[in-house]
Amino acid sequence: MTRIPFPPEEGGTVPSPCINVCRMNPQTGLCEGCWRTIDEIVMWGTADNDKKKAVWAEIERRQQALF
Secondary structure: OOOOOOOOOOOOOOOOOOOOOOOEOOOOOOEOOOOOOHHHHHHHHHOOHHHHHHHHHHHHHHHHHHO
């Protein structure tokens, strides 16, 4: 899995962590590109910025646990 950087704090919309490597890892249940679960990927389009920031924080936690 590729490590993706946590986005800088900015105003406006929280960017998607998608890097167009869309492949679910059966062992982890995470996308190998963006480190999200399928549920996080599905809800992204309707999530508010607070929920998106929470997903980014979870991605960062996951990456730190595996690297």
